[in-house]
Amino acid sequence: DAKTTQPPSMDCAEGRAANLPCNHSTISGNEYVYWYRQIHSQGPQYIIHGLKNNETNEMASLIITEDRKSSTLILPHATLRDTAVYYCIVGGGSYQKVTFGTGTKLQVIP
Amino acid sequence: NAGVTQTPKFQVLKTGQSMTLQCAQDMNHEYMSWYRQDPGMGLRLIHYSVGAGITDQGEVPNGYNVSRSTTEDFPLRLLSAAPSQTSVYFCASSSLAGGGEQYFGPGTRLTVT
Numbered sequence A: 001d002a003k004t005t006q007p008p009s010m011d012c013a014e015g016r017a018a019n020l021p022c023n024h025s026t027i028s029g030n031e032y033v034y035w036y037r038q039i040h041s042q043g044p045q046y047i048i049h050g051l052k053n054n055e056t057n058e059m060a061s062l063i064i065t066e067d068r069k070s071s072t073l074i075l076p077h078a079t080l081r082d083t084a085v086y087y088c089i090v091g092g093g094s095y096q097k098v099t100f101g102t103g104t105k106l107q108v109i110p
Numbered sequence B: 001n002a003g004v005t006q007t008p009k010f011q012v013l014k015t016g017q018s019m020t021l022q023c024a025q026d027m028n029h030e031y032m033s034w035y036r037q038d039p040g041m042g043l044r045l046i047h048y049s050v051g052a053g054i055t056d057q058g059e060v061p062n063g064y065n066v067s068r069s070t071t072e073d074f075p076l077r078l079l080s081a082a083p084s085q086t087s088v089y090f091c092a093s094s095s096l097a098g099g100g101e102q103y104f105g106p107g108t109r110l111t112v113t
Helices: none
Strands: A009-013 A018-023 A032-038 A045-050 A061-064 A070-075 A084-091 A104-109 B004-007 B010-013 B019-025 B031-037 B043-051 B054-057 B064-066 B076-078 B087-094 B108-112
Touching (some): A009 A018, A018 A032, A018 A084, A018 A104, A045 A061, A070 A084, B004 B087, B043 B064
Parallel strands (some): B010 B108
Antiparallel strands (some): A018 A070, A032 A045, A032 A084, A061 A070, A084 A104, B004 B019, B019 B076, B031 B043, B043 B054, B064 B076, B087 B108
């Protein structure tokens, strides 16, 4: 399974865009990039995923580089409720064994 | 549609006791998994299943057993609890036909004394 590297923490001003980077240089051709977040000690919440193309949904945008070795999760207008730990993981498809790292702790500041 | 449910929410065990953590989903998902999360750490995969009757080990399977007799249920059994198994346990499910996104339960907080 490919591993990911994320910064341990980031701050973002409320109302500004939060850009969370992730490196996954060993990703294989059929592996997706997934983003989840965990607020306090709740169960992780799925945000978005992608294979090659950039993706957008009501929560966030996902930008994947052309070589697929890194990606960025964008929260366009961060709110205090977006304060959480964000996990970038790779895997999925027909083989669901994935590994969570320690993620990025995003603190949204008023 | 309740999603993924877990019982109990909290549990305290003495060393050597056994117990079963329950997990159920009502989304007809083929894939189900169990993770543990220790304080300040990410999630580590214990066991997973890609369908009824099929299970496999994850990163940290020792001390845990699973079985999958139905699509809906995926119980996790602690055979002989140890203090090192004090953790928060999350169950998740996903559809193999979908994009692979996992839906998580609220967790079970287990303390072993």
